[in-house]
Structures are given as structure tokens and as C-alpha cells.
Amino acid sequence: MTNSVPPLALEAELAFVPIGTLRTEAGADITDVTIAYQHWGTFRGDPHGANNIILVEHALTGDSDAADWWCEVIGPGKALDTNTWCVISTNVLGGCKGSTGPASTHPDGQPWGSRFPAISIRDQVAAEHAFLQELGIERVHAVIGGSMGGARTLEWTLMYPEAVSTACVIAVSARASGWQIGIQSAQISAIVRDVNWHGGDYYTTGTTPVDGLAAARRIAHLTYRGEQEIDERFGSQAQRGENPLGAFRRDDQRFAVNSYLEYQGLKLTQRFDAGSYVTLTEALNRHDIGRGRGGLIKALASSEVPTMVVGVDTDILYPYHQQEHLSRNLGNLLAMAKIVSPVGHDAFLTEARQMDRILRNFITLSTPDGLELGTAYIGDEYYI
Template structure:
């Protein structure tokens, strides 16, 4: 790990067998790191669904010199998750035959993502992590880290996620998948090289998703029933260019994702979250959580629609080693862990302080 801070790097981990028994050839993991590794000073940061390895960008107020995750003291590493499209092997990556994996890319689980990340750390010779932390899909990966490889993890911070996907989450996420797979340009997942991409489906999926990332009150206060300037949604005929302001906002969010993300990865990773269940094969949720030996801070958002706060309360009540419980109070909903810089700064600084104090038992409420 001698590249400049923040530089995108790749590490090959060889052929990879998934939890379900499928094989992915010649897997490559993309990552970035900030700071110098010195013994037990490595913080592994996990990104959300459409995030990437550039934690210093999407968590810009948290990662850097003098910040909560102080890169003058800590070595911060952030990988791109297996199945994504930002450098790590995923559906858009080349298959051994030279074409994109496309529909041949196997179904993966959160555990697969963590196991691939463990193989990456093995390649770098890293045997100990001071802490793992992340939100949303990153929180799911963090939680799995504490159960799959507790011997490597000193502490964990699990943010805005559940211990398993709920039926509501699976339903809302399946609606997004359906929007993409019903787009004629999807071509069964093999649109790569056809000159077509399922842009309409991906944009529709993002519109649905974005409403679950934000709080209902925040959206209503911002837009209400206001028309988009220059348009009249109350006219005698319905046309696509006569929108409410909130429609225009969601259209914009859809276009932004289409410009930066791959539909195949979106389907792959959304299905991965649908399979999230730490209790699978471990005697159920509560037994699995109780078996955790890694001191863990749990963080939730009081207005989160996607991962309601009661789901973080459930984790905290059943964890075998609860370090602290913290609530983000914000109208922003699920995205508050990315948008509420001041509160997250306080929470992350407290988390780091607690990991250094090593209290050795008992939990804190922050």
C-alpha cells in the first residue's frame, strides 16, 4: 500500500466461489486508501448501494486529516463491493471469453462481498482491522464482518441497516428490479455490446429508490404540490412536460444515476440486499446477533423509511457486544448518514474515542 492517498488501485484475488456454489473467474477488487498503515490502525469503510471506493468524496466531512476518521492517525481503506461497476468485478466486467459477464454473473450475497473483501485483505497481508464501519448496504457488510471474521475486527459501527431484509424492503426493491428488467433494452441482462442500455428502467428504479432514501416530511416541505416552474400539471391534458416540482426532482435523480451507474450492477446489488439475513444458517436473527463478540456501535435515523429505526433498536437489543446506540435526528430520512455532516461528525468521533478507550463492557447511549 504505497500509492498516493486516494489513488484507485486494484488487487486480484483469483477465482471466487460464491456462497451458493457458483464460480467467478479472476476476481479483481478496486480500492482506495488514505493514511499510513501502522499496526492496528486500519479502518475499513464500507459504501452504500451505488457508492464507490472514494470514501473521501462521498463522506468528505468524515475522512481526511483532522476529521473524525483522521487520516493522519488512521489508515482508511475503502473497497468497491463485489458486483459493483466501479472497478471491482461485476456484471459489466469481462468474462474469460472476452464478452461482459452480463446475465452469466452469478447471484451473490452480502457474505460473498465480505468474503471477497477478506481475500483482498489477505493479498495485502492485513490480518487485523481496528474497526469496520458503513451505512446501508455498507452497514450490512459491516454486520456480516462481525460474524464471519470476528478474529480480525476490533470494533464495528453499523449504520442505517437491518439484520435482515424485511418483506417491505424486498417488495420495494423488487419493484425497482422489475422496472429495469422490463425495459426492452435490458436484453435479459446481456445488453452490453448491443448499443442499447436500459436507461428508462434504471431511471425509473432510481425514482422509486430515492423516495425511500429521503424523509416524507422533507420531501413535502421542499416541494408540496408546487408545479415545476413554467409547467402546469393541472392542465386539461396529461403530458410529460407538465410536471409537479417533485416529479422534476425525481426525473433529475434518475438521469444522474443513469449517467454514472450500470443497470446490471444495480440489479445485482439490489438482489444482494434482498438476500441479506444474518440469521440464515446461524439459528435465526437473535441467536446470530447474540453470538457477536465484536463491540459494535449501532446508528439509526429517526425518519428512515427504508430501514426504520426500530430495526436498529432490534440489533442493539440482541447484540452480544453492544458498544453504543446512537440516533440521528433529521428530516432527511435514510440519506441522513451521508447528508447530516455535523451529527455524523459527532457520532464518528465518539465511536473512534470509544474504540480507543476500550471500555471492556457496557453500552453507551449517544
């Protein structure tokens, strides 16, 4: 097969690729699926073999603009150097930033709403694989992702190992734990109990379940940040000018941490769709790489893609022991890294210096020379 250049859009431009009908893992059909994406850097190499494509997977409420939300590590001269690498990032299936999701238009002209099927992490990866094939890309140098993006990265290595040369899985587990399902289901409950949810068909009502979405974000944000960081920042202080210690509890008399969480909830309602939040959170609940593969240990052992695993020492949502479990059982562990931070789960987004060093090491190890020189790291843990 002769080499060709994939028909990528202009650099950083939001573009859309139709992939047709997707049959979900559970057996439902999503018709006329479109995947939105952006890219940075110039493609080099063979789209069917060795090339310089790095596929970056976003987290739950992220989007395809990876050069924005991960600006510290993507760009010229940075860890994911766009003078060298062609970085591609999609908006996930079920999202609300250009790819087909609950807010998208159904073929009948109305929003999908409640008719949008429940999807899994595997469905997200299947859609992304179809997207790459539409561009004529059969293989990528690396897939990198954190949180929900890490779950997608892990599934890439098991669903399409022939299409991935290396992978970097950050701040995620091999399956959703009972605790994760419980806390994520509480977020879903906050949204679906909002009077404006309308069973998921609120798109034509003129109202949106903003209160439910904001409440879900407040719950979630406490799992994204570390207990130490939250306490050091706010402790039991009152919000300035308010008194939460009065004779009667009042909504307008808050602790400082409550004001902060309300702000985080409001911010999300201004940029994200509640239907997508429910859809993507449910996909995380269904995350289990052992399903249909003989269990977690057998599935991990079958992995052939050289994979780096990264965790955060204070992560409440995906505790570090879950990344240790991955590293002990993966069939082809490239390296293990720990981010040391009071921030918690979000540290892979906020600890720029540590992530820069980790990803630079990953890039070194993921090249042919790096794999040879980096054998001393395989199976070992290093600290930044």
C-alpha cells in the same frame, strides 16, 4: 510472525487487487475476480494484530472514493482523521467502479452480463476479506458502513470476528424485511422490463436500459429521503412553467417533485451500470444474518465484536426500530446513537455535524482506553 507494511497503492490512487476465483454462498464460481480500492493515511502497527486500519463500506451506488462521498468525516483533522488512521475503502464485488461485476470482462473476452452469478452480502464480504489477505492484512481496527455498507459491516463481525477489533453499523437491519424486498424488487422490475435490458446482455448492443435504471432510482430515492423533507421542499407545487392540473395528463406537465426525481434518475444513469444495480439490489434482498446461524436472535447474540449501532429517526427504508432490534440483541453492544433529521435514510451522509460527533465517539470507545472509559455508554442510547 514479524510485522510488515502492506503493499498499499499511493494515497487516494484507484488500485486493483486480483483475488482469483470466488465461490459464492449459493455455489457459483466467479473467476478472475478483481477488487478495486483506495486508501488515505499511513499504515501503522501490525497487519496481523493491532493497527490503525479503518475499513469503510459504501452504500448501494457508492464506490471506493470514500473521501469524496463522505468528505465531511474522512480527512486530516476530521472524525476519521487520516493523520492518525489508515482508511481503506473498496468497490464492492458486483459493482461497476473497478471491481468485478456484470459489466466486467469474462475470461472468454466478452462481458459477464447475464452470466454474472447472483451474489449475497456474505459474498461481498468474502471477496473483501480475500482482498485484505492478498495485501497481507489479517486484522483491522474497525469496519464502518451505512445502508448496504452497514449490512456488510454486520456480516464482517459474524463471518470474520477474528479479523475485526470493532465495528460501526449504520442505518441497516439484521435482515431484509418483506417491505424492503418488495420495494427493492420493484426497482429491479423497472430495469429488467426496459426493452434495452436484453436479459442482462446489453453491453454489446450499443444500447443501455437507461429508462429502467432512471425509474428504479426514482423509486429508490423516495425511500432514501424523508417524507417530511420531500413535502417541505416540494409539496404539491407545479414545476415552474408547467401545469400538471390541465384537462389531460401530459408527461411534460409535471409537479415539482417529479422534476426533482427525474433529475435524480438521470444523474444515476450517467455514472452507474444497470447490471450492477440489479446485482447489488438482489444482494440486499438476500441479506439475512440469521440464515444458517439459528435465526436472527441467536446470530446477533453470538456477536463478539464490540459494535456501535446508529440509526436515523425518520428513516423509511431501514426504520429506527430495526436498529433498536440490533442494539437489544447484539452480544457485544458498544453504544447506540440516533441521528435526528428530516432527511431520512440519507442522513448518515448529509448530517455532517451529527455524524462527526458520532464517529468521534466511536473512535474514542473503540480504543483500549475508550473502551474502559466508555463503559457507561454500553447498552445506553445517547442523542446528538
